[in-house]
Structures are given as structure tokens and as C-alpha cells.
Amino acid sequence: MRRTYPLSMTVLSLLLAGALPVGAVQAVTWHPESVPQGTIFTITVAPDGEGVSRVTGVFADERLHFESSADGSLVALAAAPIDARGDLQLRLELVARDGGAESLTLPVPVVAGEYRMQELTVAPEFGRPQPPEIQQRINEESARAMAVARNSHGTPRMWEPPFVAPRESRITSGFGHGRVFNDQVTSRHMGTDFAGAVGARIRAPARGVVALVDAFFLGGNVLYIDHGGGLVTGYLHLSEHEVEEGDIVEPGQVIARVGATGRVTGPHLHWLVRYGTITVDGMSLLALE
């Protein structure tokens, strides 16, 4: 299902008010129509004729990168944060060939994701603060991973759907499941866990550049790939990596091996997907066409 905005009165009046010719945009659509929280999705702008030269935009505080598709429409990825509720505003800037520009704001409905919440009856132990020097290390490592995600907005897009699953194996813990204590969400699983023995292969889901390889306190041996255009994937608890920082990887290429490094109880791959700084369900990336 696709939601279509065929020049609603709001859009029409904005277009009439601005420098763009009426009908500069045929439709703004997104897929899926109602976006589940914690997922990545696509936004399509269909220009009417040659009037629009460029579209920029922002959704959930992250920049959008529109690229021309074969049918002449402009398509961008966007992400809904897992804690988003209700309508989020999609802000678009349409730049005309004659230099004029017009802004559009459209509400995108974000709906609840199907995430399991486990009610805890006793206070969770894992909520205990770490010793200050450990907490500082965790914070610094987290900031470095987030810097990779932010920098990806400045990397030209290298990815092309369809995306390849990093492993073919069973998913042992899905994205987004959480624990609740006293009506407060105390923790969320912000990745997808794939089963695997130590040494099992992990594949790149798309073309990208290896942006970070290091040993982190929580994540153990980690590897992050910048796919460009705001898209980053991360691989945690590795036993080994098969590529180095700066290497270009291709879809399906073996990049690393499953391990049990960092804070884990057994070997598995924790896979994370980010659009900018928004961590999303990797399954929504694999579902993109």
C-alpha cells in the first residue's frame, strides 16, 4: 500500500504561493503507507515534468538524500525512531530549474511496531551503573560508532537494493524487544541476533566502505560499514574480521566471523542498522525493493 498526496489543498496552496509552477509535484508517497516505529522506509517524490531540479528534505531530524530512479521519480530512505508516536512531519524543499524553491510539510503516520515487552517484577540488575572509567569507555565507543553514522550523510550512496542478509541462520532475538519495570522501558534490544558458531561467515548486505574496526567493551570485536547516503550497518561480538578500515566491500562478501567477544553469554552475531543516528530493525532494510 502506498499513500498518495495528489496535490491536496495544502500542497496546492503551498505551490500556488511559491515560485514553483502549479503541479510541479505530482505526488509525494511513502512505503509502507503507515510506517512502523523502528523501521526504515522509502519516500518517493514524483515531479510533474521537468520543473523540479532537486529535492532535499528532513525526517525525524535526519537529512534525506533523494536520488533519481529509472521512472524519473526521486526516492530517498528515511527512518522512524523506535520511540516515535503519531504523525512525524516530513519536510521537503523543492528546488526549481529556474532557481525558485518551495517547502512542503506532510504528516507521516508512525504506528506501533510489533515489539514484545517483558514486564519485570524486580528492578533489573543490568540497569546498575558501571564503574566510572568503564562507563566513560562505553560512552566514548558509542560516540565513535554514532560518528560513523552521522558521517554517512556525507558519503555518496553506494548501496542498491535488494540487500543481502548478513547470515542465513535462525534469528535468536529480534529487534526492538524490551523490558519494562514500573511502566518504564528499561532496555531495548537495538539489533537482530543471528545464530552462529564461532567462525561462521558474516556477509556484507550491500556495497560500502569499512568505516570502523575495533574492540569495544560491550560489543567486543566490532565492524561498521558506511554504505553512504546515511545508511550504516554494524556487526558485534566478532571472532575475526576479514576486511580492514577503508576497504570497499561488495554485497555478499564475507567481511567477518561470528564470535562471542564483549558482553555476551554465547556466540552469535548482533547486527545493527542505522539511518543517520536512528537505529532501525534490519529486517525492514532487507524488505526494501
Ligand SMILES: [Zn+2]
Ligand atoms: Zn543482540
